[in-house]
Amino acid sequence: MLYSRFFIPTLKETPSDAEVVSHQLMLRAGMIRKLAAGIYNYLPMGLRSIRKFENIVREEMNRADAIEMLMPSVQPAELWQETGRWQFYGKELLRFRDRKDNEFCVGPTHEEVVTDMVRREVKSYRQMPLNFYQIQTKFRDEIRPRFGLMRGREFIMKDAYSFDVDSCAADLSYEKMYAAYMRIFERCGLNFRAVEADTGTIGGSSSHEFMVLADSGEDAIASCDSCRYAANVEKAETRSVLPVHSTSQTPLEKISTPDKKSICEVAAFLGVQIEQTIKALVFSNGEGAFVMSLLRGDHELNEIKLKNAMDWDDIRMATDDEILSVTGAPVGFLGPIGVKDGLVIIADLALNGMADSVIGANETDSHYIAANLERDFVIQRMADLRNVVAGDSCPRCESGIIQMWRGIEVGHVFKLGTKYSEKLGATYLDAAGKENIIFMGCYGIGIGRTVAASIEQNHDDNGIIFPIPLAPFHCSVIALNPGKDSAVLAAAEEIYLKLEQLGIEVLFDDRDERPGIKFKDNDLTGIPLRIVVGSKGLLEGKVELKIRKSGEILLLPIDEAIAQIKQTVDEALAY
RNA sequence: CGGGGAGUAGCGCAGUCUGGGAGCGCACCUGCCUUGGGAGCAGGGGGUCGCAAGUUCGAAUCUUGUCUCCCCGACCA
Numbered sequence: 001m002l003y004s005r006f007f008i009p010t011l012k013e014t015p016s017d018a019e020v021v022s023h024q025l026m027l028r029a030g031m032i033r034k035l036a037a038g039i040y041n042y043l044p045m046g047l048r049s050i051r052k053f054e055n056i057v058r059e060e061m062n063r064a065d066a067i068e069m070l071m072p073s074v075q076p077a078e079l080w081q082e083t084g085r086w087q088f089y090g091k092e093l094l095r096f097r098d099r100k101d102n103e104f105c106v107g108p109t110h111e112e113v114v115t116d117m118v119r120r121e122v123k124s125y126r127q128m129p130l131n132f133y134q135i136q137t138k139f140r141d142e143i144r145p146r147f148g149l150m151r152g153r154e155f156i157m158k159d160a161y162s163f164d165v166d167s168c169a170a171d172l173s174y175e176k177m178y179a180a181y182m183r184i185f186e187r188c189g190l191n192f193r194a195v196e197a198d199t200g201t202i203g204g205s206s207s208h209e210f211m212v213l214a215d216s217g218e219d220a221i222a223s224c225d226s227c228r229y230a231a232n233v234e235k236a237e238t239r240s241v242l243p244v245h246s247t248s249q250t251p252l253e254k255i256s257t258p259d260k261k262s263i264c265e266v267a268a269f270l271g272v273q274i275e276q277t278i279k280a281l282v283f284s285n286g287e288g289a290f291v292m293s294l295l296r297g298d299h300e301l302n303e304i305k306l307k308n309a310m311d312w313d314d315i316r317m318a319t320d321d322e323i324l325s326v327t328g329a330p331v332g333f334l335g336p337i338g339v340k341d342g343l344v345i346i347a348d349l350a351l352n353g354m355a356d357s358v359i360g361a362n363e364t365d366s367h368y369i370a371a372n373l374e375r376d377f378v379i380q381r382m383a384d385l386r387n388v389v390a391g392d393s394c395p396r397c398e399s400g401i402i403q404m405w406r407g408i409e410v411g412h413v414f415k416l417g418t419k420y421s422e423k424l425g426a427t428y429l430d431a432a433g434k435e436n437i438i439f440m441g442c443y444g445i446g447i448g449r450t451v452a453a454s455i456e457q458n459h460d461d462n463g464i465i466f467p468i469p470l471a472p473f474h475c476s477v478i479a480l481n482p483g484k485d486s487a488v489l490a491a492a493e494e495i496y497l498k499l500e501q502l503g504i505e506v507l508f509d510d511r512d513e514r515p516g517i518k519f520k521d522n523d524l525t526g527i528p529l530r531i532v533v534g535s536k537g538l539l540e541g542k543v544e545l546k547i548r549k550s551g552e553i554l555l556l557p558i559d560e561a562i563a564q565i566k567q568t569v570d571e572a573l574a575y
Numbered sequence: 576c577g578g579g580g581a582g583u584a585g586c587g588c589a590g591u592c593u594g595g596g597a598g599c600g601c602a603c604c605u606g607c608c609u610u611g612g613g614a615g616c617a618g619g620g621g622g623u624c625g626c627a628a629g630u631u632c633g634a635a636u637c638u639u640g641u642c643u644c645c646c647c648g649a650c651c652a
Contacts, residue, residue, distance in 0.1 A: 012601065012613060013587050017645055037644070143576080146645085261652065281652060300650060317651070331652045360652070387650095462612095481610055516612040523612085534611070544611095 001473065003509040007044050010521050020216045022455040023148030025464050029525045031472075038145025038153030042448075045525060048472035049451050050156065054135050056187050056469060057158045057445055064180040066131040066160050071113045073137055077103035079112040083423045088313070094141045106139040111420045111442060114161045118438065119426035125165045128428070128438070129173055133160035135447065149448035150408065150456075151218070156447040163438050165430065167417070170439035174415050177443045181210050181411050187575050188450065189467035191457060193407065195221050196231035198304050199414055207414040210445075211407030212453035221407045222388045224400035234304045236388040236402070237395040243382075244353035250370040258365040261332030263297040266367055270358055274298045278351065278359040278371070280334040282323045285312040290326045294336060294347040294379065296354065299386040309346060309383040327362060335360030336377040337368060347373070348385040408453040409446070416440040455526075458549075464526025465549050468572035473507040475499060475529040475565050478518050482510060485535045492533040495543065495558060502566050523548065528572075529565050 009030040017034075018024040026032045031046030042050060058068065077095070080086035086093075086105075094106040107113065114132055122130065135158045145153045162173035178194070185192045190212050197209040209232055211221055223230035231237070260266045267274045277297030283306060284290050293306055307315040320331050327339045336345050339362055356370040359377075371377065394400030420426070421438040430436050451470060458465040468474055477499070479492035489510075496508040507527060509518045522530055532544040537555060545554045545561045556564065 009585090010613095011586060015586070016581090016588090019646080034644095144646095263652080279650095279652065281650075295650095303650080317649080320652090323652075329652095334652050484610075514610055514612090514614070516610090516614080519612045521613085532611080536611095 001505075001507050003507055004511050006507070008521070008525065009043070010524055018148065020147045020150065020456065021459055022150065022216075022452040025455055025459055025524070025526075026148055026452065029464055032149065034148075038142060038151070040149065040152060040154070040448075045472045046451075049466070049470050050447055052470050052472070053188065053447055053451055054156075054158070057135065057184055057447070060180045060184045060187075061133050061158070061160060063183075064131070064176045065129075066133045066162075066177075066180075068134065069132050070134050070136060071107070071110050071117075073107050073139070074104050075107045075110075075113055077105065079116055079424075080105060083112055083420055085112070092140045092142065094139050108138055108140040109442075109444075110134070110136075110159055111161065111416070111440075112424070115420045115424045115426050115440070118163055119421070119424055122163065122426070122438070123428055125428055125430045125436075129162065129164045129169060131160055131162040131173060131177075133158060133443075147216075147218075147452070149452040152448065155449065158445040158447060160443040162441040162443070163421075163426075164441075165428065165436065165439070167439055170415060170417075170441055174413060174441050177413050177441065178208060181413065181443070181445070183575070184445070185210055185212070185410070185450075188454060188469055189458075190410075190450075190454060192410070193221065193223065193230050193405070195223070195407075196229075196235050197412065198232065198234040198308075205415045205417050207412060209407075209409050210411035210413075211405075212410050212450070212457060213405055214408050214453060214456040215406050216456055217406035217408040219407050219409055221405045222390075222392075222402045223405065224394040224397060225403050226400035227394060227397035229394055229396040229400065233387050233404075234302065238349060238384050238386060238388055239393045239395045240384070241349060241352050245374060246353065246355035246372040248355040248370065248372050248375070250356050252371055252376045253369050254361050254366055255369055256365055257333070257367045260365075260367070266358060267297060270367070270369065272358055272369075276354075276356070276358055278335075278354065278357045280336065280360055282318040282327065282334065283315050284318045284322060285310065286314045286316055290318060290322065291344045291346055292327065292334065292336065292339065293385055294345065294351060294359075295386055296348065296350045297358075299348065299350060300389075301348075301385060302387045305383070305385050306346070309385065310344075329360070329362040330364055333360040333362065333364060333366060335362040335368065335371075336379065337371065338362045345377075345379040346385070347379045347382050349382055350386060351382065408449065408456065410450040410453050411443075411445045413443045414441060416442055459526075462520070463524035466526040466528055468528050468569055471526060471528050473505045473527050474569045475504055475531065476507045476509055476522050476527045477531045477533065478509045478515075478522065480515050480518075480532060480534040483512050485538075488533050488535055488538055491538055491543070491558070492531075495531060495533065495562060498562055499565060502562070504565060504569055529568060531561055531565070 011028045014024045015027050033041045138157045139154050142153050164170040164173055192212045194208050194210050197207045199207050220233040222236040260269045263277050263279050267277050274297040278294050279297050281293050303315050323331055326343050358369050359371045361368050388402055390404040392402040418437045421440055426438045427435050454470050455464050477492050477496045479488050482489040496506050499506045528548050530546040542555050543561050
């Protein structure tokens with residue numbers, strides 16, 4: 001490709017609305033431009049990287065026996081009403097009506113559509129296993145799109161859906177996808193982890209997320225430093241412990257704590273460690289049910305764990321008014337002692353063995369000290385409710401300690417079970433002629449997000465450092481002063497053509513620009529290998545080969561430079 | 576949704592408080608010059624100051640409304 005005939009609108013300055021480095025660099029390198037909030041044009045350089053990744057995904061999906069198809073982005077409301085998600089999905093689902101006033105949505109995911117197709121076409125156990133995938137544009141009307149392609153509203157996603165005769169077969173499909181995902185992200189040279197995850201609105205029984213490690217990541221993940229355990233904090237378990245009962249003889253005592261509402265204020269006021277306090281938080285399922293959760297003062301509640309422990313569909317904090325009406329006390333002094341009858345109280349496992357705790361007295365301006373579980377107050381049950389923190393013991397192995405990381409979720413695999421197939425009536429006849437429900441799995445990869453995550457992980461002050469498999473071009477050829485030295489131009493052209501003949505993707509910077517501009521643009525756009533043809537070197541028949549990643553510069557005879565590029569690219573792409 | 580901030584040339588910004596000429600740097604066009612890390616000189620083109628009302632002799636600037644974008648919050652009892 002000739003630079004002068006291509007389109008790479010680079011920016012010297014960083015646009016002010018770009019927060020994270022991948023967003024900044026994708027704008028500056030002329031890969032993307034914003035059209036509206038969370039909606040982007042993919043410019044030629046951006047599209048080339050995206051296509052590179054798509055093709056890796058495609059190869060690995062095909063290798064794992066998934067079958068490519070393409071579903072529409074516009075979907076009829078009826079299908080979503082059948083699964084109940086028309087109500088459940090909320091405002092993220094972009095809905096609209098056609099001229100006949102029929103309701104539609106722009107698909108944020110395709111379980112309904114693919115399951116509808118399967119229920120029509122698949123009737124026999126002989127037709128399974130099946131796994132359909134597509135690479136397609138989705139739309140989710142995010143509350144807060146941000147970070148460029150990292151969290152857009154419109155985005156490209158690879159989604160796959162497996163269909164199996166039973167749970168065991170579905171597990172095999174899941175394993176195949178899991179393995180395919182490992183290969184995909186390894187091929188991209190990404191530093192990533194597969195972690196256990198909550199299933200969220202997609203639903204299903206179990207799932208793993210594939211996380212690219214990056215400080216700017218929106219997710220927190222916990223991993224064990226000695227075994228393979230790793231999980232999203234939303235899901236990460238604390239180590240279960242045997243019940244321990246306090247045998248304290250210190251009597252319960254009520255203390256006046258005027259205006260000391262927060263746990264920190266109370267602990268400071270009473271001169272106790274925050275670990276000695278218990279806080280009470282009230283949550284609602286939005287449909288009139290409430291629960292009081294008890295946690296050690298320094299711990300954070302994990303809302304997802306509480307939601308799952310209560311088996312609720314939704315969860316939110318109770319409002320001040322609701323709290324007053326269900327507990328009888330104002331926010332700031334809540335506690336389990338003396339709450340109104342009927343309020344469910346659930347305690348975190350960390351309350352095991354806590355003795356003589358400070359806890360809200362459930363009346364204005366007072367707390368109890370020396371409160372003890374069972375002796376002074378009762379709860380309905382205990383559960384794992386808190387977020388894990390660095391330094392916790394591993395829930396799976398004896399000696400491991402939990403470490404925390406930030407990650408960008410680039411892939412997610414789910415075991416769906418029969419959640420959708422049951423609602424949509426996707427069934428088959430088994431060998432005995434008996435009707436059964438199909439078992440499903442679904443598997444997503446954020447295409448644009450993975451490219452962004454790769455940049456997040458591979459850049460320096462000068463710009464992007466693409467790994468060869470994702471780079472828009474493998475190599476660039478820069479002719480210095482092509483207008484002045486015709487031998488330079490001729491040599492550069494020859495190198496360019498030879499490399500292309502070898503199957504190398506080359507960007508030939510033939511522009512009549514000063515060297516500095518060409519070098520800067522080359523570094524910014526992240527092209528992994530660079531050949532510079534200059535007058536001086538050419539007199540000795542040599543050109544310069546620079547490795548973007550290491551900064552290494554080699555002065556080589558032309559043929560050797562070409563051979564080395566060919567070899568480097570082949571090695572990087574081999575898998 | 577709540578809170579904060581911002582909309583002035585393609586990009587980055589000043590001007591707004593205290594009303595009166597629409598500006599600066601980069602980019603772009605022309606010419607000269609320069610040519611190994613975003614040069615220099617000279618000349619030039621480009622903006623309904625987000626939009627709509629209002630106040631005023633006069634509005635980028637004041638008032639009201641509205642739209643868009645960005646950031647933060649969603650662990651607090």
